[in-house]
Amino acid sequence: MKLRSMLSLGLASLATTLTSVAVLAADAPAAPVPNKGDTTWMLISTVLVLLMTIPGLALFYGGLVRTKNMLSVLSQVFAIVALVAILWVVFGYSLAFTPSAIGDYVGGLDKLFLKGVTVDSVVATFSNGVVIPELVYVVFQMTFACITPALIVGAFAERIRFSAVLVFVTLWVTFIYFPIAHMVWYWAGPDAIADAAKALAAATDDAAKAAAQTKLDAVMADAGLAFQWGALDFAGGTVVHINAGIAGLVGAIMIGKRVGYGKELMAPHSLTMTMVGASLLWVGWFGFNAGSNLEAGGGAVLAMVNTFVATAAATLSWLFTEWMAKGKPTLLGMVSGAVAGLVAVTPASGFAGPMGAIVLGLLVSPVCYFFVSTVKNALKYDDSLDVFGVHCVGGIIGALATGILVNPALGGVGIADYAMKPGELSVADYDMATVMMGQLKAVALTLVWSGVGSAILYKITDMLVGLRVSPEAEREGLDITEHDERAYNY
Amino acid sequence: MKIVMAIIKPFKLEEVRDALTTIGVHGLTVTEVKGYGRQKGHTEIYRGAEYAVSFLPKLKIEVAISSDLVSQVIDAISEAAKTGQIGDGKIFVSSIEQTVRIRTGERDQDAL
Numbered sequence: 001m002k003l004r005s006m007l008s009l010g011l012a013s014l015a016t017t018l019t020s021v022a023v024l025a026a027d028a029p030a031a032p033v034p035n036k037g038d039t040t041w042m043l044i045s046t047v048l049v050l051l052m053t054i055p056g057l058a059l060f061y062g063g064l065v066r067t068k069n070m071l072s073v074l075s076q077v078f079a080i081v082a083l084v085a086i087l088w089v090v091f092g093y094s095l096a097f098t099p100s101a102i103g104d105y106v107g108g109l110d111k112l113f114l115k116g117v118t119v120d121s122v123v124a125t126f127s128n129g130v131v132i133p134e135l136v137y138v139v140f141q142m143t144f145a146c147i148t149p150a151l152i153v154g155a156f157a158e159r160i161r162f163s164a165v166l167v168f169v170t171l172w173v174t175f176i177y178f179p180i181a182h183m184v185w186y187w188a189g190p191d192a193i194a195d196a197a198k199a200l201a202a203a204t205d206d207a208a209k210a211a212a213q214t215k216l217d218a219v220m221a222d223a224g225l226a227f228q229w230g231a232l233d234f235a236g237g238t239v240v241h242i243n244a245g246i247a248g249l250v251g252a253i254m255i256g257k258r259v260g261y262g263k264e265l266m267a268p269h270s271l272t273m274t275m276v277g278a279s280l281l282w283v284g285w286f287g288f289n290a291g292s293n294l295e296a297g298g299g300a301v302l303a304m305v306n307t308f309v310a311t312a313a314a315t316l317s318w319l320f321t322e323w324m325a326k327g328k329p330t331l332l333g334m335v336s337g338a339v340a341g342l343v344a345v346t347p348a349s350g351f352a353g354p355m356g357a358i359v360l361g362l363l364v365s366p367v368c369y370f371f372v373s374t375v376k377n378a379l380k381y382d383d384s385l386d387v388f389g390v391h392c393v394g395g396i397i398g399a400l401a402t403g404i405l406v407n408p409a410l411g412g413v414g415i416a417d418y419a420m421k422p423g424e425l426s427v428a429d430y431d432m433a434t435v436m437m438g439q440l441k442a443v444a445l446t447l448v449w450s451g452v453g454s455a456i457l458y459k460i461t462d463m464l465v466g467l468r469v470s471p472e473a474e475r476e477g478l479d480i481t482e483h484d485e486r487a488y489n490y
Numbered sequence: 491m492k493i494v495m496a497i498i499k500p501f502k503l504e505e506v507r508d509a510l511t512t513i514g515v516h517g518l519t520v521t522e523v524k525g526y527g528r529q530k531g532h533t534e535i536y537r538g539a540e541y542a543v544s545f546l547p548k549l550k551i552e553v554a555i556s557s558d559l560v561s562q563v564i565d566a567i568s569e570a571a572k573t574g575q576i577g578d579g580k581i582f583v584s585s586i587e588q589t590v591r592i593r594t595g596e597r598d599q600d601a602l
Contacts, residue, residue, distance in 0.1 A: 267534060322535075326540075330536075372537050386537060386538075389538075
């Protein structure tokens with residue numbers, strides 16, 4: 001008798017426990033945790049993007065200037081990385097990737113000094129239910145914040161004061177980069193949208209439906225302005241390249257031409273260094289684009305393939321364009337084509353198909369070539385290292401092409417819709433007019449915000465420390481006059 | 491004592507050196523220089539920038555010799571450095587006032 005009662009008691013409690021566990025499971029699904037593969041990929045991507053800047057960009061730019069200014073270029077790029085890294089973790093991340101009362105334009109200070117961000121914090125990716133550690137997102141995005149201002153210095157190389165670079169970059173990332181990154185990339189994430197959409201679908205009466213709809217609208221509006229317009233920028237064609245490119249052009253014009261420009265020989269002192277730099281840029285760019293997928297999946301793989309073939313196509317395209325136009329195939333032409341291709345494929349890398357990426361690469365080089373030769377010489381501005389001609393123009397081509405190549409009919413992945421079937425990624429109908437309008441508006445927003453904003457910041461910098469060195473200092477070379485050092489001692 | 495200075499095409503250095511050794515001249519000084527005469531330069535293209543580069547790389551060779559060797563040295567250098575194309579170079583001869591060998595202190599003819 002005792003044994004049987006014990007058994008039934010035991011079975012009954014087991015049944016109750018199992019039922020309660022089942023109830024618990026239904027009520028509170030386990031929060032998603034990061035996948036080690038995704039985290040690993042993001043860590044590697046971060047390292048690759050840092051490599052792009054130091055020494056990639058530093059050598060690419062350095063080789064293009066004269067011997068007497070090599071060290072100044074290396075110093076500017078290196079210093080910018082260190083400076084922006086600190087600004088990013090102190091307030092940049094917060095301004096870029098948190099909500100705020102003016103959340104259309106810029107984030108708030110909720111995560112000032114990375115408040116609330118721990119080793120256990122997670123952030124959304126582009127897949128429902130998939131997260132990565134927030135800190136790895138912070139450090140990955142940090143490398144983007146570091147490289148963008150470093151791109152700008154090429155426009156006014158060989159004549160800018162080092163102190164002006166530090167002052168300007170501090171102001172620029174604060175008022176231009178962080179807001180634009182927020183406007184293009186900040187959103188509530190697929191899970192927030194899915195939850196709100198599920199609640200709407202589950203609502204039974206009109207009042208509940210209305211409330212749920214309001215909630216869903218709020219979640220969709222919890223995003224940057226350009227993101228709300230539906231603008232597509234996978235890895236930063238707009239945020240990084242158009243942004244830096246227009247800031248460079250404005251700077252080159254405001255600071256003025258180099259002494260002797262147009263009359264004296266200003267040939268690159270080491271195309272060897274430039275080629276090394278360009279190669280590091282290409283290799284590192286796989287982290288830039290494929291890492292922007294935020295997980296190690298098909299999207300990352302697609303971005304890597306696109307980054308490879310678009311760049312290869314653009315290299316060949318510039319090579320043959322210049323060969324026909326000037327009579328010789330040049331190394332500088334090839335590496336410039338490669339960079340132009342990389343810039344153009346950046347916004348498209350996770351959206352286009354590989355064949356579309358090839359077409360993009362073939363197209364961008366002749367256009368950029370036209371801007372760095374015909375247009376630049378006709379308008380007579382000294383954009384020393386072609387920051388506008390390659391990054392801004394290439395970025396615009398890429399942004400517009402993204403709107404076309406995302407079309408599934410052209411091999412693209414289509415526009416993501418997280419509300420149609422909450423919890424899964426659906427592909428919305430592709431409407432070229434709508435998509436292109438989003439792309440055009442984002443391009444225009446960036447050109448205006450960065451163009452006008454940078455002009456103001458250059459003025460302020462000039463008033464604070466002076467932008468340009470004296471003509472004598474420029475003649476002698478910035479290495480000696482700004483740094484009391486030489487790049488070469490033989 | 492004379493100093494013979496010759497501007498030659500860079501790839502001719504070894505031939506000129508061998509020719510001088512053959513006639514008994516065992517020391518010379520070489521400097522890398524740039525210059526132009528009748529030989530035209532070339533165009534270099536760097537993206538949108540085209541440069542007409544008129545200076546060409548040359549080598550300047552200087553040998554200090556006793557005056558009686560001058561015509562032999564001129565012949566040796568000329569023959570070795572000649573290609574027949576524009577830009578072969580020129581030879582200039584100047585007088586030396588004094589010569590000193592630093593290690594031993596020998597003067598003039600003993601120092602050559």
